[in-house]
Amino acid sequence: xxxxxxxxxxxxxxxxxxxxxxxxxxxxxxxxxxxxxxxxxxxxxxxxxxxxxxxxxxxxxxxxxxxxxxxxxxxxxxxxxxxxxxxxxxxxxxxxxxxxxxxxxxxxxxxxxxxxxxxxxxxxxxxxxxxxxxxxxxxxxxxxxxxxxxxxxxxxxxxxxxxxxxxxxxxxxxxxxxxxxxxxxxxxxxxxxxxxxxxxxxxxxxxxxxxxxxxxxxxxxxxxxxxxxxxxxxxxxxxxxxxxxxxxxxxxxxxxxxxxxxxxxxxxxxxxxxxxxxxxxxxxxxxxxxxxxxxxxxxxxxxxxxxxxxxxxxxxxxxxxxxxxxxxxxxxxxxxxxxxxxxxxxxxxxxxxxxxxxxxxxxxxxxxxxxxxxxxxxxxxxxxxxxxxxxxxxxxxxxxxxxxxxxxxxxxxxxxxxxxxxxxxxxxxxxxxxxxxxxxxxxxxxxxxxxxxxxxxxxxxxxxxxxxxxxxxxxxxxxxxxxxxxxxxxxxxxxxxxxxxxxxxxxxxxxxxxxxxxxxxxxxxxxxxxxxxxxxxxxxxxxxxxxxxxxxxxxxxxxxxxxxxxxxxxxxxxxxxxxxxxxxxxxxxxxxxxxxxxxxxxxxxxxxxxxxxxxxxxxxxxxxxxxx
Numbered sequence: 111x112x113x114x115x116x117x118x119x120x121x122x123x124x125x126x127x128x129x130x131x132x133x134x135x136x137x138x139x140x141x142x143x144x145x146x147x148x149x150x151x152x153x154x155x156x157x158x159x160x161x162x163x164x165x166x167x168x169x170x171x172x173x174x175x176x177x178x179x180x181x182x183x184x185x186x187x188x189x190x191x192x193x194x195x196x197x198x199x200x201x202x203x204x205x206x207x208x209x210x211x212x213x214x215x216x217x218x219x220x221x222x223x224x225x226x227x228x229x230x231x232x233x234x235x236x237x238x239x240x241x242x243x244x245x246x247x248x249x250x251x252x253x254x255x256x257x258x259x260x261x262x263x264x265x266x267x268x269x270x271x272x273x274x275x276x277x278x279x280x281x282x283x284x285x286x287x288x289x290x291x292x293x294x295x296x297x298x299x300x301x302x303x304x305x306x307x308x309x310x311x312x313x314x315x316x317x318x319x320x321x322x323x324x325x326x327x328x329x330x331x332x333x334x335x336x337x338x339x340x341x342x343x344x345x346x347x348x349x350x351x352x353x354x355x356x357x358x359x360x361x362x363x364x365x366x367x368x369x370x371x372x373x374x375x376x377x378x379x380x381x382x383x384x385x386x387x388x389x390x391x392x393x394x395x396x397x398x399x400x401x402x403x404x405x406x407x408x409x410x411x412x413x414x415x416x417x418x419x420x421x422x423x424x425x426x427x428x429x430x431x432x433x434x435x436x437x438x439x440x441x442x443x444x445x446x447x448x449x450x451x452x453x454x455x456x457x458x459x460x461x462x463x464x465x466x467x468x469x470x471x472x473x474x475x476x477x478x479x480x481x482x483x484x485x486x487x488x489x490x491x492x493x494x495x496x497x498x499x500x501x502x503x504x505x506x507x508x509x510x511x512x513x514x515x516x517x518x519x520x521x522x523x524x525x526x527x528x529x530x531x532x533x534x535x536x537x538x539x540x541x542x543x544x545x546x547x548x549x550x551x552x553x554x555x556x557x558x559x560x561x562x563x564x565x566x567x568x569x570x571x572x573x574x575x576x577x578x579x580x581x582x583x584x585x586x587x588x589x590x591x592x593x594x595x596x597x598x599x600x601x602x603x604x605x606x607x608x609x610x611x612x613x614x615x616x617x618x619x620x621x622x623x624x625x626x627x628x629x630x631x632x633x634x635x636x637x638x639x640x641x642x643x644x645x646x647x648x649x650x651x652x653x654x655x656x657x658x659x660x661x662x663x664x665x666x667x668x669x670x671x672x673x674x675x676x677x678x679x680x681x682x683x684x685x686x687x688x689x690x691x692x693x694x695x696x697x698x699x700x701x702x703x704x705x706x707x708x709x710x711x712x713x714x715x716x717x718x719x720x721x722x723x724x725x726x727x728x729x730x731x732x733x734x735x736x737x738x
Contacts, residue, residue: 114168115160117175117401125176131411134423136177137432138185138569139360140276140309140338141169143205144193151192156369164204164213164365165441173362176403181579186432188276191217199230213436214274220243220261224642227267238274239303252280256293262397265297268304273691274436276307278334282379284310285323298330304318305435307359314345315373315380321348328352329487331495334435337427338363341372341405343531351358354482356493359432360410367403385535390458413726431571443490450478459464465504483511505684508710516713541556544721547692550701555720557737558685560708563718566651566735567706570720571648571677574731580624583651586681591624604658611701630660633668643674650679653694664700677703679725686710 124620146162153427157218163167165628170182187205189198195259198217206214216230218239223273241264246254260277268275281287285308298306312335314320321344327333336350338361349358371384381387383399390397414424433439441447450468461467461478468476477490483503486510488496509516524534542553555570557563564587568580588590625642627634628674629651639646649671653664680702682693687710709719720727 113160115156116170116370117172118534120398121400124400124408124661125623126363126406128404129178131407131414131424132177132181133421133428134181135183135425135429136181137183137364137429138169138173138358138364139359139432140363141173141185141187141305142190143202144198144199145188145620148193148197149190151348151603156365157190157192160365160368164375169253169364171369173403176362176367176401176407176455183429184209184213184438186274186276186436187212187214188240189215191244193217195219196226198245199375203230203233203236206233209235211438213274213438215240215274217242217425218261218264220259221245224267227264229364231271231273238268240276243280247516253282255289256297265304269301270303272303272305272437273279274305276305276309278309283323284314284316284319284652286319287323291323291326294327294333295330296572298332302332304518305332305334309335309336309361310338310363311335311340311349314340314342314348315375316378317342317348317375320345322729324348324352326487333357334359334431335546337406337410339373339406341402341403341409342375343409343412343416343534345682347416350413350417350419350608352484354484354489355417355419355426356431358427358662359435360428362403363406367406368403370399370400372399372402372405382511392450404548407490425534428698439616440658443492446477446479446494447474449491453478463504464480471501485510485512485541487511503714506709506712507714508687509713511714514714516715520715540719544719545709548696548705548721549622550723551705551721552724553722553730555707555727555730555735557718557720558716559718560706561589563706563720564681564710565591565706566737567588567679567720567722568648568650569735570620570722570727570729571679571704571735572735574726575647575675575677575729576643577647577676578623579642579645581635581642581645581649581676582624582626582680583629583635583649584681586650586652605608626678628657630657630663632663632666635670639670639674643670643676646671646674646676648677648679650681652685652691653698653700654683655700656687657726661697664698668700668702679704679706681706683708 122465124388130503142164144164146692148630174182187202191203195217202214202216206212212235213238216227216236216239218227218241224651227239228419235415243251243254243258243259246258248254250260256277260275264275266461267273277286279290284290294306297306312320312323313321334357335353336359337346340346346358346467367385371380371382373380373390390399434441447701450460459468462548470477477488477494477496479491480488481491481493482489486498488498503511508540526701536684537556544554545551557566568591571580582592625638645670649667651667653659668678680693682695682705684705686693687692693705693707695702704720704722706718706720713718713721
């Protein structure tokens, strides 16, 4: 038996530097086992430079030097497709006999007998298949279609038995190739129980290919990616950004991991910098390369930092994702429900908002908590997948969850300093933009939430008019000014707006200062005007919610409000931006004195705006308004 591949002082130093990034348990999702005697490809090469028999013990010793042997709990071992298939598969099966924590993938080709594969699948540790382009009849094989080297019977068996296929993409553009994209989408949807792992970050050695092509797989639930031998962080970050940390598996690509050098993007392809392609000592200053496995770990650490992964995400990538995928461990499926049961014991009401309680939607079925949300897709803590075609984050994510442009703007602001303690220049630009969209307005104040911003609008209106009574139509928040409408001096309005809600804690001096009328009811509105018109500070209402305004209704409210010296405040928090850019009142052609925006204004981020005419907003100068 030959010696192990060299591991020098620089390698030890780099491994020590990476060690703190690694979790306590590591499962290698892409490692090869082989015998040199079975080799059919040209010799010598990295595979034949080491021991004559590369066993699980050899893998453990080599990869253990890079990540810490005590951390290794198992691996997904792959027969080497450059060896004779039958001996390679047999050697793999023998190696797995006493490794209950590991699994293996057998090599298959278009000409490989399906019956042989089925026989090998009787081994409890064989978890699926490894096709490879060199088996394709399409020449040159590196330009082969996927079907050229991955026969459909492999997909069928994988679907029937929930097995894994680890696929090394070819063609020059890899995942950016439209043919590859089409085949992956078609076959993954046709065989939804097959579990496809796209090796090497979808062969992201040329990172722009993965960056460009990754979105083409959006919505496919049975595709994963491994990190094996990829040395550039941008390919890994693209996968994390599009699919999240539950779809990425760490793999060493042993024994490519033992090569000295790294793979880099160059032009429209990639180059392996290795002893065979570069004279390290000839560089100025001299470069001393480390191992590809360590360079790949460095790239993953950088991608994790870019994507702000936490310790739980790192554990998933290095171990738990693979254990779940391979059925080595199973989750309870009750993580979301159990956490919500606990929340109801420590958080009054269970959630921070009545509208977000699962019982309000579909008890035991609605996702109480989410792990990830992208576009209109949501995943709960148990990995269950939902399509959000209704709530959009209680109406706040009009552009979809985690919209790229919004997220990028927020990340930029966070990266260069939080805007909660200093005056951000962006607020001036946003004020100008809002005034440009609403030529009738000339002043803007900002807050964080809808309820807070409505309280600000009411305070401004009272200060501007030097009156106290507010007429309310619909729901406009939970603050005292609004709840006072439910508890008048004679209790006659109790529960009128929020049936069953007891507005405890409303100061007695506020009771009776808010009165109500129903939408599209001229009669009720006129009663308010007749009784309180000369003491009315403002009429607060949504321009529309469930129904459009009746003919002339909004115009009548505006005219009567102004005739009595009060201000018209439109609550655009929910309806704003949905009917037209800038708010529903623009569609209906009725201009208020003050309009309030939140929810969709920040697409899920806490920002609200109170805009108004200079005259209406005058009270902002003489009242105390505070929001960071």
